[in-house]
Amino acid sequence: MGLHDIRGQWCFLSGAADGLGNAIARELAARGMNLVLFDVQEGKVASLAHELLALGIQALPVVADLADAAGTQTAVAEAVRQVGPPRALIHDAAVLTPRPFREWTFEGWRRELDIILQGAFVLAKGVWEPMIAQGHGSIVFISSGSALRGFPLESAYTPAKHGQEGLMKVLSIEGAEFNIAVNTATTGAPIDTPMSWGHYTPEMRERMISPSRLAPAFAYLAALDAEQATGLRFDAFQLSEAISLRTEAARA
Numbered sequence: 001m002g003l004h005d006i007r008g009q010w011c012f013l014s015g016a017a018d019g020l021g022n023a024i025a026r027e028l029a030a031r032g033m034n035l036v037l038f039d040v041q042e043g044k045v046a047s048l049a050h051e052l053l054a055l056g057i058q059a060l061p062v063v064a065d066l067a068d069a070a071g072t073q074t075a076v077a078e079a080v081r082q083v084g085p086p087r088a089l090i091h092d093a094a095v096l097t098p099r100p101f102r103e104w105t106f107e108g109w110r111r112e113l114d115i116i117l118q119g120a121f122v123l124a125k126g127v128w129e130p131m132i133a134q135g136h137g138s139i140v141f142i143s144s145g146s147a148l149r150g151f152p153l154e155s156a157y158t159p160a161k162h163g164q165e166g167l168m169k170v171l172s173i174e175g176a177e178f179n180i181a182v183n184t185a186t187t188g189a190p191i192d193t194p195m196s197w198g199h200y201t202p203e204m205r206e207r208m209i210s211p212s213r214l215a216p217a218f219a220y221l222a223a224l225d226a227e228q229a230t231g232l233r234f235d236a237f238q239l240s241e242a243i244s245l246r247t248e249a250a251r252a
Contacts, residue, residue, distance in 0.1 A: 003220070003223035003224065003225075003228065004087065004136060004138075004223045004224070004225055005223070006028070006031060006032065006033045006087055006088070006219065006222050006223050007031065007032035007033065008032060008033075008034065009033055009034065009086075009087035009088070010033070010034045010035070010036060010058075010083050010084065010085075010086040010087055010088075011028055011033050011034070011035050011036070011086055011087060011088040011089070011090060011222055012035075012036045012038065012076070012079060012086045012088070012089045012090070012123065012127060013025055013028070013035055013036065013037055013038065013089075013090045013092065014038040014039070014064075014066060014090070014091045014092055014093035014119060014123060015038070015039060015091075015092035015093030015094065015142075016035070016037035016038060016039050016045055016048060016092070017037075017039040017040075017041040017044035017045045017048065018039075018041070018044065018193065018194050019092075019191070019193030019194055019211055020092055020142065020187070020191060020193055020211040020214065020215075021039070021090075021092035021093070022048060022211075023210070023211035023212045023214065023215045024090060024092065024211075024215050024218045025037060025048060025052070026052075026212070026215065027212070027215030027216060027218065027219050028215075028218070028219055028222060029052045029055060029057040029059070031219050032057075033057075033087075033088075033219075033222065034057055034058035034059065034083070035049075035052065035057065035058070035059045035060070036059075036060045036062055036079045036083060036086070037049055037059060037060065037061050037062060038062045038064045038066070038075065038093070038123075039061075039062075039063070039064070039093070040063065040064065040065045040066070042061075042063045045061045045062075045063065046061045048061070049061040058083075060079065060082065060083065062075050062078075062079055063075075066093050066114065066115045066118070066119035066122070066123075067111045067114040067115050067118070067119075069114070069118055069122055072119065072122045072123065072126075073122055073125075073126060076122065076123060076126030076127065077126060079126075080126065080127065080130050084130070085127070085130035085131055085133060085134040085137070086127055086130070086131070086137070087136070087137060087138065087222065087223075088137065088138040088139070088140070088221075088222035088223075089123055089124065089127050089137070089138070089139045089140070090139075090140045090142070090218060090221075090222065091119060091120050091123050091124075091139075091140070091141050091142060091164075092142045093115055093116075093119055094115060094116050094142065094157070094160075095111070095112045095115050095116070095157075096112075096154070096157045097112060097156065097157070098153035098154065099153055099155070100153060101155045104155055104156070108156070109155060109156045112156035112157060112160060113156055113159065113160045113163075115160075116157070116160035116161065116163075116164065117160045117163040117164055117167070120141050120163075120164050120167055121167060124139055124167070124171060124182075127139070128175075128180075131175075131178065131180050132178045132180070135178070135179055136179045136180065136225050137175075137178075137179070137180040137181070137225075138180070138181045138182075138183075138221060138222055138223070138224045138225070139168075139171065139175075139180065139181070139182045139183075140182075140183055140184065140185055140218065140221045140222070141164045141165075141167070141168055141183075141184045141185075142184070142185060142186075142187075143161055143164060143165060143184040143185060143186040143233060144161055144186050144187065145186065146158040146161045146162075147161035147162055147164065147165045147184070147186070147233075148162075148165070164184060165184055165233070168182050168183065168184045168231070168233075169231060172226075172230040172231030172232075173231065175226060175230065176226045176230060178226075179225050179226045179227065180225075180226055180230075181221075181224040181225055181226045181228065181229060181230040182230055182231065183221060183224070183229060183230060183231065183232045183233070183234060184232075184233050184234070185217060185218070185221060185233070185234040185235075185236045185239075186233065186234070186235055186236065187214055187236050187237060188214070188235035188236050188237030188238055188239075189207070189208075189209050189213075189214070189237040190205070190207050190208045190209070191208060191209055191210070191211045191214065192208040192209065192210055192211065193211055209237075213237070213240055214236040214237055214240050215240070216239075216240040216243045216244065217234065217236040217237075217239035217240040217243065218236070220239060220243060221234065221239075
């Protein structure tokens with residue numbers, strides 16, 4: 001069975017205003033996918049939606065603070081009501097605050113976890129039944145090296161990303177019978193985004209690449225059904241490079 005055709009289908013994308021999320025939105029739009037754009041930055045997400053609408057893509061900006069579970073639940077439910085079940089959910093929104101453990105407050109720690117892990121749960125929960133009803137879907141959580149390793153100054157970010165990996169594994173098992181693919185994707189390379197500069201070393205900054213180079217991987221992942229791949233951890237850089245090589249070979 002081939003990949004699902006994403007043209008004219010909807011993707012719910014969190015963290016769409018900046019960085020990797022913004023690059024993913026533009027890549028999906030270039031491939032004909034419609035987008036519900038979740039972000040807390042109202043001006044930026046509205047501007048992106050306006051750009052995509054001008055290109056003939058349906059784009060719905062949704063201002064949502066993923067640390068607010070009730071507000072996020074309402075936002076997802078309203079998006080489903082307006083556009084119907086999404087083909088894909090990509091959860092990119094995250095906060096990384098490098099800080100020694102002794103300086104963390106519970107409130108600050110909890111907010112960072114809530115945006116990443118609680119956000120993954122609430123967004124996935126909001127699309128789960130609609131995806132079951134339509135008989136297919138793809139859910140992708142953006143992961144990182146922190147999801148497998150421990151790093152200093154990451155008392156919130158690292159456990160949140162670990163948690164996303166665990167949630168993915170459970171949902172991939174439960175979603176298989178409903179043809180819902182659930183995977184995670186790490187960037188696979190240092191990327192030049194607003195969040196990255198605060199924690200990359202000077203050596204990593206020298207190797208940074210544009211997030212647009214990773215975006216093709218997410219168009220591929222958005223098209224997956226459980227029959228193709230589920231419960232896996234993808235390297236977005238390697239996958240995007242492979243897609244580019246395959247595209248160039250097909251054109252030759």
